Amino acid sequence: MTAYGAIQRRRHLNTYEALFLLRPDLEKEEEDRLLDSIQKEIAKQDGQLRGAQNLSKKPLAYPIKGHKEGLYYLVNFEAPADAIKSLRNAFKLNNSILRNLILKKGG
Numbered sequence: 326m327t328a329y330g331a332i333q334r335r336r337h338l339n340t341y342e343a344l345f346l347l348r349p350d351l352e353k354e355e356e357d358r359l360l361d362s363i364q365k366e367i368a369k370q371d372g373q374l375r376g377a378q379n380l381s382k383k384p385l386a387y388p389i390k391g392h393k394e395g396l397y398y399l400v401n402f403e404a405p406a407d408a409i410k411s412l413r414n415a416f417k418l419n420n421s422i423l424r425n426l427i428l429k430k431g432g
Contacts, residue, residue: 336371336405337405337406338371338372338373338403339403339404339405339406339429339430340375340402340403340429340430341402341403341404341409341427341428341430342399342400342427342428342430343399343400343401343402343426343428344397344398344399344400344425344426344428345363345397345400345416345422345424345425346385346389346395346397346422346423346424347359347395347396347397347398347421347422347423348390348392348395348396348420348421348422348423349382349394349396350392351396351421356396359419359421359422360377360398362419363377363400363416364377366412366415366416367402367404367412370404370405370408370411370412371405372402372403372404372408372412373402373403373404374400374402375401375402375403376400376401377398377399377400377401378399378400379396379397379398380397380399381396381397382394382395382396382397383395383397389423389424390423392423395423395424401430409427412427413425413427
């Protein structure tokens with residue numbers, strides 16, 4: 326492999342913060358599996374999970390998919406910029422995730 330090939334393979338990683346609104350009726354095991362699948366999806370896009378924080382169950386301003394409350398998780402990760410669209414699409418397909426928001430952190 327040439328030096329150019331090594332440089333070409335190394336992709337710049339941006340830092341992101343994602344807020345997930347999960348179904349409130351998830352069992353602890355389901356919640357753990359879901360967080361594991363989020364981490365695997367980030368890794369599949371050449372990203373790295375930096376931390377996840379349970380922000381607890383909170384009431385919603387209006388029902389979403391029939392739920393009046395949701396379980397909030399804040400996830401910090403690094404990923405290439407071109408991975409975000411794929412991540413959003415993957416998270417949208419998961420029925421346990423009611424909503425998600427991914428923001429690039431400053432810098």
